Amino acid sequence: MAEQVAARVSTxxxxxxxxxxxxxxxxxxxILPNFLGFATLTLVPVLASLAxxxxxxxxxxxxxxxxxxxxxxxxxxxxxxxxxxxxAYYAVGxxxxxxxxxxxxAVLLNQKLRAVRFFRTxxxxxxxxxxxxxxxxxxxxxxxxxxxxxxLLRAIGVDNPPGWTTSTTWAMPAVIMASVWRDLGYYMILYxxxxxxxxxxxxxxxxxxxxxxxxxxxxxTVPSLRPTTFFVLIxxxxxxxxxxxxxxxxxxxxxxxxxxVLSQVIFREGITQGRFGYxxxxxxxxxxxxxxxxxxxFRLQRRSER
Amino acid sequence: MKRHLISTLAATAALxxxxxxxxxxxxxxxxxxxxxxxxxxxxYATTPEFKALIDGFQSANPDIKVEPVDIxxxxxxxxxxxMLAGGDTTDVLTMKNVIDYSRFATRGQLLPLTDEAKKLDxxxxxxxxxxxxxxxxxxxxxxxxxxxxxxxxxxxxxxxxPESKLQNLTWTDYATLAKSLTKGxxxxxxxxxxxxxxxxxVEATAAAQTGGNLLGGDYGFFKDQYQLTLDLQKDGVLMPxxxxxxxxxxxxxxxxxxxxxxxxxxxxxAATLLADVKAGKTKVEWGVAPLPxxxxxxxxxxxxxxxxxxxxxxxxxDAAKKFVEYAASEAGATAVxxxxxxxxxxxxxxxxxxxxxxxxxxxxxxKKAFKPGEVVLEMPVSDKSADIDQILTEEHELIMTxxxxxxxGLSEMSKRVKNEVG
Numbered sequence: 214m215a216e217q218v219a220a221r222v223s224t225x226x227x228x229x230x231x232x233x234x235x236x237x238x239x240x241x242x243x244i245l246p247n248f249l250g251f252a253t254l255t256l257v258p259v260l261a262s263l264a265x266x267x268x269x270x271x272x273x274x275x276x277x278x279x280x281x282x283x284x285x286x287x288x289x290x291x292x293x294x295x296x297x298x299x300x301a302y303y304a305v306g307x308x309x310x311x312x313x314x315x316x317x318x319a320v321l322l323n324q325k326l327r328a329v330r331f332f333r334t335x336x337x338x339x340x341x342x343x344x345x346x347x348x349x350x351x352x353x354x355x356x357x358x359x360x361x362x363x364x365l366l367r368a369i370g371v372d373n374p375p376g377w378t379t380s381t382t383w384a385m386p387a388v389i390m391a392s393v394w395r396d397l398g399y400y401m402i403l404y405x406x407x408x409x410x411x412x413x414x415x416x417x418x419x420x421x422x423x424x425x426x427x428x429x430x431x432x433x434t435v436p437s438l439r440p441t442t443f444f445v446l447i448x449x450x451x452x453x454x455x456x457x458x459x460x461x462x463x464x465x466x467x468x469x470x471x472x473x474v475l476s477q478v479i480f481r482e483g484i485t486q487g488r489f490g491y492x493x494x495x496x497x498x499x500x501x502x503x504x505x506x507x508x509x510x511f512r513l514q515r516r517s518e519r
Numbered sequence: 520m521k522r523h524l525i526s527t528l529a530a531t532a533a534l535x536x537x538x539x540x541x542x543x544x545x546x547x548x549x550x551x552x553x554x555x556x557x558x559x560x561x562x563y564a565t566t567p568e569f570k571a572l573i574d575g576f577q578s579a580n581p582d583i584k585v586e587p588v589d590i591x592x593x594x595x596x597x598x599x600x601x602m603l604a605g606g607d608t609t610d611v612l613t614m615k616n617v618i619d620y621s622r623f624a625t626r627g628q629l630l631p632l633t634d635e636a637k638k639l640d641x642x643x644x645x646x647x648x649x650x651x652x653x654x655x656x657x658x659x660x661x662x663x664x665x666x667x668x669x670x671x672x673x674x675x676x677x678x679x680x681p682e683s684k685l686q687n688l689t690w691t692d693y694a695t696l697a698k699s700l701t702k703g704x705x706x707x708x709x710x711x712x713x714x715x716x717x718x719x720x721v722e723a724t725a726a727a728q729t730g731g732n733l734l735g736g737d738y739g740f741f742k743d744q745y746q747l748t749l750d751l752q753k754d755g756v757l758m759p760x761x762x763x764x765x766x767x768x769x770x771x772x773x774x775x776x777x778x779x780x781x782x783x784x785x786x787x788x789a790a791t792l793l794a795d796v797k798a799g800k801t802k803v804e805w806g807v808a809p810l811p812x813x814x815x816x817x818x819x820x821x822x823x824x825x826x827x828x829x830x831x832x833x834x835x836x837d838a839a840k841k842f843v844e845y846a847a848s849e850a851g852a853t854a855v856x857x858x859x860x861x862x863x864x865x866x867x868x869x870x871x872x873x874x875x876x877x878x879x880x881x882x883x884x885x886k887k888a889f890k891p892g893e894v895v896l897e898m899p900v901s902d903k904s905a906d907i908d909q910i911l912t913e914e915h916e917l918i919m920t921x922x923x924x925x926x927x928g929l930s931e932m933s934k935r936v937k938n939e940v941g
Contacts, residue, residue, distance in 0.1 A: 292939070352765050356766055379761035380922065467764075467913065468916040469916055484597065
């Protein structure tokens with residue numbers, strides 16, 4: 214009797230950890246392929262890049278430990294500072310403009326308009342278009358003498374329209390314009406999703422209380438969209454600091470160094486010139502900048518929630 | 520999007536490394552049996568000189584088989600760098616430019632070919648000097664491109680300009696002629712000349728013809744050539760640099776559609792024109808004249824050679840050397856000339872082969888163009904060349920778009936090269 218009880222009790226006691234262990238293994242095996250991909254293609258290169266930033270390596274000879282020499286060189290390099298300023302300029306232009314445009318169009322296209330689906334698709338279209346095509350088309354539109362934009366400006370009485378991508382003053386605004394046009398569709402979709410979650414009763418109640426359209430937007434829509442705005446802001450900031458492809462195709466960093474951004478310097482120094490150590494050091498700096506900006510945004514968000 | 524790009528780059532790098540490492544297991548073959556050598560080259564299907572050389576070599580050496588290792592042209596230097604770093608044994612490496620050559624050679628990746636190079640006659644081999652590294656040679660040139668002046672025969676005839684006038688042009692003559700050839704407006708405008716957006720069109724020309732040093736950090740010698748170009752641009756004789764650049768205009772479009780009457784360009788363009796005319800892609804009637812000069816009577820131009828070298832890790836060094844020597848030999852030069860490419864060996868016999876090709880201009884002006892008095896290297900070889908090239912390119916953009924005055928641009932070039940390249 215006692216033995217039977219003991220056996221009955223001990224059986225599940227022994228089986229439970231085995232089952233738990235095997236389900237752990239099953240779980241691991243599910244994420245393993247994904248993790249392996251992440252590890253070999255992202256984690257290891259990132260760690261290798263960190264190590265490389267302290268080395269002098271041209272992918273040929275034996276790497277040489279140089280300590281902080283790469284960072285020192287960066288501090289004394291004018292091109293690095295120019296690129297850093299340009300990257301900040303791009304972010305300061307691109308983030309707020311895209312955010313405001315995306316929100317504006319989302320609110321507009323959240324109404325019961327005729328052909329609203331057509332307009333939503335039309336605005337989202339640039340985002341799925343090949344970036345090279347976007348850049349080439351914008352270059353044509355902005356061509357200094359024959360481009361439609363400047364022809365229009367001349368027609369409405371602007372005598373000396375800007376040289377856009379061939380002018381050091383206007384090249385960056387031109388790039389920002391093209392990038393806002395391209396990105397706004399994606400963020401508009403995010404905002405549209407956010408708008409659908411706001412209960413209609415809130416607006417009805419406000420209307421009954423006599424709130425104007427602007428008041429409803431400012432006191433209901435904007436606060437209700439705060440989580441979406443936060444997400445959009447983070448995504449936009451990160452992508453702004455990493456901008457590469459659009460600049461590379463539209464202006465190649467020119468004229469001169471007017472639109473040279475950090476990721477282009479990283480590409481040039483590493484891939485073109487073969488200075489992988491120096492290039493890694495710059496990418497580490499870019500990483501730290503993006504991390505800091507993101508953390509600050511999280512901190513501000515938490516404070517405003519309190 | 521951007522994450523995508525970075526992971527693609529990383530994957531490509533990883534793959535390149537893997538393939539490079541995989542190449543090491545090749546066992547050495549018996550020296551007298553049939554052998555296979557591998558030759559690293561680019562865009563095999565669209566670069567006819569490689570097939571011409573390989574076919575010619577194989578029929579002269581039936582016991583050696585040549586296997587091309589085809590690499591995308593734009594990735595070529597990077598890919599070969601990675602291959603060599605991984606101990607790859609590809610026997611013959613094409614030296615796409617002299618800057619890469621000096622990098623590979625000074626790091627001991629190439630087999631010395633000094634004895635073989637000393638056998639060649641420097642008077643006949645244009646570009647051989649470029650491979651001289653303190654008396655030692657690690658590659659033999661087989662191809663030499665240099666700059667000439669292409670012209671549109673039809674447009675010249677319409678303007679009543681005899682072609683013989685182009686035989687001894689100075690830059691002042693060129694400017695006058697280009698002005699007289701400019702006509703039309705808007706979409707139907709024909710420019711007297713087209714100068715492509717590359718900085719070399721202005722800068723390497725000035726350096727070659729004034730004896731100026733592109734690495735020197737003092738760029739006053741660019742001034743005349745820039746002034747000439749800027750004046751022509753202001754007069755509407757040249758397509759504005761800013762338009763050409765922002766619209767990514769190709770020089771081939773400008774010349775082959777008859778939008779430009781004169782165009783300074785490298786000899787490689789002749790092969791494109793020959794092929795395009797043959798394929799019916801263009802009907803342009805073209806001729807070549809010597810590059811205009813600062814002083815009448817001289818014939819100085821600039822150019823860059825292409826060469827083959829033997830990988831130090833090669834397991835078939837004798838066969839590989841044979842291939843490199845063949846490419847530099849008269850037989851190799853003839854094979855290259857027959858596909859419309861200018862070989863490094865420029866003896867009278869080879870020139871006759873070249874001018875015997877259907878479609879190649881036969882006249883005296885063309886013959887003079889293909890026999891320049893002196894060909895100066897486009898960019899001198901140094902470990903600083905790449906950095907200086909970047910600075911010169913950036914300042915060239917600012918001068919040509921009028922963002923900086925000529926004097927300010929030139930002094931900024933000098934200042935930046937002195938401060939930033941150390």
